[in-house]
Amino acid sequence: MKPLRTPVRRPVTLVLVAGLLSALVAGPSGASNQVLPGFNLFDSVEGAFNFFGALNLGTVEFTGQGVGSFDFGSGSEYVGGTDTIVERLATATSGSPTIAIEIVALSLRSVTPVPINAGPAQYIYVTLNQDNGSQMTIGGLGSETNPHGTFSSTLDFDFDVRTAGPTGPIQGTFSKVFTATPKWKHTTTGLRILGVNFLLNGVDTSEDFHAVGLVIHDSGADKHVVGTKGDSTTGGRKFSLTGGGAQSHIGNGLALPIQFAIPQPTNPTVFPPLLIPVAVGGMGTAPVLTGTISKPLLTAMATPSGPVTKSGYQRKLNIPLGALAKGGAALVQVGVKFSNPTVFAVATNLVYAWPAAPAVFSTAAAVGTTTVASPFAGGGSLTYSNTLGARFGGPAAFAISAGPPLGLFPASPVTVYAKINTITPPCTFPMTNGMGSNCVAGILLAAPTGVGAIGGASTMIVMTPGVPITGLNVAAVKLGTAPLGTLLPGTFHTAGTAMIPFPFLAAMGAIPTNMASSQGGPWTTGQIIISAPMAGGMGEKFTLSGKDARTQSGAGTIQLVAGSVSVRFASGPNANRGWLRLTLTGIPPVPSMSPVGLMATVALILLGFGYTMRRRIFA
Numbered sequence: 001m002k003p004l005r006t007p008v009r010r011p012v013t014l015v016l017v018a019g020l021l022s023a024l025v026a027g028p029s030g031a032s033n034q035v036l037p038g039f040n041l042f043d044s045v046e047g048a049f050n051f052f053g054a055l056n057l058g059t060v061e062f063t064g065q066g067v068g069s070f071d072f073g074s075g076s077e078y079v080g081g082t083d084t085i086v087e088r089l090a091t092a093t094s095g096s097p098t099i100a101i102e103i104v105a106l107s108l109r110s111v112t113p114v115p116i117n118a119g120p121a122q123y124i125y126v127t128l129n130q131d132n133g134s135q136m137t138i139g140g141l142g143s144e145t146n147p148h149g150t151f152s153s154t155l156d157f158d159f160d161v162r163t164a165g166p167t168g169p170i171q172g173t174f175s176k177v178f179t180a181t182p183k184w185k186h187t188t189t190g191l192r193i194l195g196v197n198f199l200l201n202g203v204d205t206s207e208d209f210h211a212v213g214l215v216i217h218d219s220g221a222d223k224h225v226v227g228t229k230g231d232s233t234t235g236g237r238k239f240s241l242t243g244g245g246a247q248s249h250i251g252n253g254l255a256l257p258i259q260f261a262i263p264q265p266t267n268p269t270v271f272p273p274l275l276i277p278v279a280v281g282g283m284g285t286a287p288v289l290t291g292t293i294s295k296p297l298l299t300a301m302a303t304p305s306g307p308v309t310k311s312g313y314q315r316k317l318n319i320p321l322g323a324l325a326k327g328g329a330a331l332v333q334v335g336v337k338f339s340n341p342t343v344f345a346v347a348t349n350l351v352y353a354w355p356a357a358p359a360v361f362s363t364a365a366a367v368g369t370t371t372v373a374s375p376f377a378g379g380g381s382l383t384y385s386n387t388l389g390a391r392f393g394g395p396a397a398f399a400i401s402a403g404p405p406l407g408l409f410p411a412s413p414v415t416v417y418a419k420i421n422t423i424t425p426p427c428t429f430p431m432t433n434g435m436g437s438n439c440v441a442g443i444l445l446a447a448p449t450g451v452g453a454i455g456g457a458s459t460m461i462v463m464t465p466g467v468p469i470t471g472l473n474v475a476a477v478k479l480g481t482a483p484l485g486t487l488l489p490g491t492f493h494t495a496g497t498a499m500i501p502f503p504f505l506a507a508m509g510a511i512p513t514n515m516a517s518s519q520g521g522p523w524t525t526g527q528i529i530i531s532a533p534m535a536g537g538m539g540e541k542f543t544l545s546g547k548d549a550r551t552q553s554g555a556g557t558i559q560l561v562a563g564s565v566s567v568r569f570a571s572g573p574n575a576n577r578g579w580l581r582l583t584l585t586g587i588p589p590v591p592s593m594s595p596v597g598l599m600a601t602v603a604l605i606l607l608g609f610g611y612t613m614r615r616r617i618f619a
Contacts (some may be wrong), residue, residue, distance in 0.1 A: 017405040036201060038087075043082060062108040063108065066080060083363050084224075086101055092138040099483045102134060109515075112394075134154055137153075147183035150181060161174065174360070176222060190210070191520070238291075239291060249577040251339060277286055291550045319582075337419070337483075344479055378534040393560050401446070408443070416514060423440070428488075449462060454527070455523050474507040514569055518566035528563055546560045552582065579619060
């Protein structure tokens with residue numbers, strides 16, 4: 001029998017582990033009187049450049065267009081959505097705090113398409129041409145506070161305006177000079193690259209340099225707001241879309257998705273039932289949105305006691321494709337005769353999704369006080385205002401497509417039952433022996449073109465072709481009064497024993513198509529007035545208002561409104577409304593591990609493994 005071994009404790013192992021951790025988990029080791037050369041990586045929150053008429057442009061709103069990767073001198077490095085990079089070219093000390101800097105990367109895209117030289121609207125891109133001698137003065141060197149101090153920077157650079165992408169043809173080159181005076185510190189929770197913006201002295205972060213919060217570059221006529229890439233102090237957040245929905249409405253009478261007509265409420269901030277719900281993914285997951293918070297609120301919010309400012313405000317909200325969705329599993333119809341003298345009822349089996357493409361809502365993308373006039377004869381206008389002290393939103397159209405084939409004309413997702421004689425509901429076919437005064441309706445068909453105009457960019461025109469019918473195009477119907485014009489179930493008994501359910505095709509008439517032309521307008525938390533004075537009856541005019549009830553952290557509910565004006569060949573002009581509600585629940589950040597933290601963890605695992613194996617070998 002082997003003699004029992006008495007375990008030997010080795011304090012030196014603990015000392016070595018403690019020393020290893022101290023070296024790997026590097027942080028500021030005390031006050032430093034210098035900041036070493038390095039790079040600052042930024043995400044753009046918003047931008048507004050004034051072109052003063054050049055290229056026939058005024059002020060254009062921009063958002064970041066990530067560069068993906070960048071070569072800092074030793075090969076390409078992944079930088080993700082970083083769109084602005086500034087290099088510090090010299091060491092700043094307490095005795096010599098002013099240094100040369102250079103903007104080495106800039107990549108922006110216009111928030112909405114804009115027309116260059118009065119041409120067609122298209123996205124334009126800003127890329128760096130050259131730096132003209134930028135500089136920075138770093139204050140607070142030699143002291144050790146957090147934030148460490150304030151710095152002032154002047155960015156003097158030329159940039160190119162491009163079309164067809166960030167590498168597309170150059171349309172013009174321009175110059176800007178921006179100044180900023182934010183705070184700085186040694187550490188960041190954002191993207192860290194060894195030797196680029198992290199552990200610049202190879203030991204700790206005591207000579208690193210990172211901006212705190214948002215950096216507002218301002219020239220008086222222009223603004224470019226950035227934040228350190230991925231740093232929580234810039235307000236980067238993730239949110240789960242846990243509630244809300246959307247709804248649209250054509251004129252006075254047709255809600256889409258179909259429900260009873262929605263009147264103009266006394267309070268324009270009151271929303272109707274929203275029938276396009278949040279799209280739930282696999283395992284019941286809600287869509288994830290990302291946003292950026294800044295402090296303080298830049299625009300006041302209205303309250304009963306007057307405008308006030310909040311301590312936090314969401315400057316940008318990124319919304320994924322199809323965050324809201326509703327299928328078209330059944331044909332739905334509603335009577336609209338009470339509001340439109342030319343139409344009895346409308347039936348649809350449409351499928352809805354919103355947004356039709358990834359969207360960005362921001363203070364930059366919102367529409368200020370302006371009027372968008374319809375270019376169509378008999379059209380109307382959209383008038384945006386900031387009477388609520390709010391300016392947040394952006395373009396995001398609905399995607400609209402056909403559902404399963406159902407109804408009188410299975411291939412058509414929209415069937416309109418139009419008035420073609422003197423009959424008025426309620427009525428049931430047959431009423432007389434002649435078709436001229438019987439309970440019949442002319443059939444108009446429509447097919448969506450992929451997107452709707454409501455909520456789209458004000459430069460977007462949506463054309464919906466009327467679908468011609470070959471053969472019978474007059475239907476025998478039974479019409480009710482709740483609401484007026486509603487198609488009622490029932491059967492028609494022929495002279496024999498046959499029973500034909502209503503509605504059914506009974507004759508052929510000279511029925512026009514109902515081609516539509518619509519001009520949209522983007523979403524806003526402010527107020528919008530949608531007017532179509534030539535609409536059937538006495539014209540149509542609606543006032544809608546959004547509101548923002550989010551907290552300082554960006555969570556909570558935001559309500560936005562939008563509209564469009566349209567003209568249809570057969571049924572005439574309409575003022576169209578849209579409502580959108582998003583309820584955001586903050587997603588707690590997942591703790592990230594820095595490279596040195598990962599190295600420390602691996603070292604501890606290896607040491608633990610070695611200690612275990614030693615116990616087994618010598619046991």
